[in-house]
Amino acid sequence: MDRIDGTNNKTLYDFANPEIDTLLKHSVRTQLESLLKTSISVEQRLVVLQQSFVEAMTLALSEITAPHTQLVKTFENMYDQAVLSMAVAGLSQEQLTHQYISATGLIMSPYNCKHTIKDIYRIKGYARGLDKAIQGKLKNKSSINVLYPACGPFAPLLLPLLSYYKETQTFKPSQIQVTLVDIQPGAILTLKQLVSDLQLEEYISLIEEADATVFEPENTIDLLVLEAMQHGFTKEGQLSIAKHLVKYLSIDGWMIPQNVSVKGMMVVGETEFNQQWKTQEFSHSSNVANEAQQDRVELGEILKINKSTLLEMHELELEGGIKVIPANQIVLPKGVEDMSKRIFAVYAHIETFAQEEVGQYDSGITHPRPDNSVYIDLKPKDIEHTHFVASSGDTIQFYYQLTGLPGFVPVKVQESI
Ligand SMILES: C[S@@+](CC[C@H](N)C(=O)[O-])C[C@H]1O[C@@H](n2cnc3c(N)ncnc32)[C@H](O)[C@@H]1O
Structure with a gap:
């Protein structure tokens, strides 16, 4: 049976039935360990968090390819800081570990999704593409709407990039307005905490708990950012989500991935x-x-x-x-x-x-x-x-x-x- 992530040996079906394994104990332990690390003040934690997001993006966007070991260290650091925000968000065990199969695909638990923020070359490929797309759109428009469905608890394809834009004053919130959508209540709670911790509220127009295969955005979308797939293009609902939401793209709107x-x-x-x-x-x-x-x-x-x-x-x-x-x-x-x-x-x-x-x-x-x-x-x-x-x-x-x-x-x- 397929392994879901490389950090443990659980299978898809074990995770779908959390009561039959030790995941619950593990998740509680992870939360506690995370909280124990926070012997620094809230202000210090937020500075370290924000810096870690900016550092990861600085490397991802650089024209000089950073050594793999440096990238691993920097993305691990971003992950560690994001997990602290998740711990502070205080999800219940159910919110953290509930994983199930919907009519259109696997809905991974926030606990299992948290690792995607250290998937270096996926984030790098998306962030570099998105950066070019955002620059391209803002050449002809004063402000753009970006929709990121199935974004997971950390919205890792966008929140690091927005942190970088804020720090470097590349683009202002008046230029980029983002809607984040996820079906998992635990992902929504974490997102709200993380957006607040990163002080990115002004860039975010909406954080919505919804099924992205039926969600109807209020505004036309300039950029639709989507990554809800697993290897071999199986299991998750990328195609159902893309097929539904592509209708809300403006005539000259772009999908990322193109x-x-x-x-x-x-x-x-x-x-x-x-x-x-x-x-x-x-x-x-x-x-x-x-x-x-x-x-x-x-x-x-x-x-x-x-x-x-x-x-x-x-x-x-x-x-x-x-x-x-x-x-x-x-x-x-x-x-x-x-x-x-x-x-x-x-x-x-x-x-x-x-x-x-x-x-x-x-x-x-x-x-x-x-x-x-x-x-x-x-x-x-x-x-x-x-x-x-x-x-x-x-x-x-x-x-x-x-x-x-x-x-x-x-x-x-x-x-x-
Ligand atoms: C692998 S995780 C996060 C992926 C994220 N896009 C990233 O770049 O790391 C998948 C997330 O997609 C969400 N998801 C899957 N299908 C969904 C759907 N139909 N509507 C909304 N969210 C969905 C799950 O709840 C989960 O939080």
């Missing part, structure tokens, strides 16, 4: 996921091994998500009310000798804005995801209904299911001739 390209490939698991990383200190697109990359059998793009594809997407409703979106067709290549030994994997490439990106392996969300239910040129001994079996040369149509567990469904449309 483009997400989801691709399929057949890989030798040992080469792709083990050998390639053996000598690397950390996974990043700049550290991939040429040999492993050349060993891949790329199948091409299976879904492209941007403003225009979202506006054109048509849902199909199947029996039982299940909604799917038709994605692309691919033809499985012929003549790959070891096809039956390969596994199917899906990965996303995220262009946040203007050449800024989150590449493969830069973050958990762009890490290729092996799908062991797909068999090419090989038949499993016991075929289950979840297995997909096809042969080289077959034409495959992909669909994307918009259910509580969103993800791709391959369907064979034509056998190899």
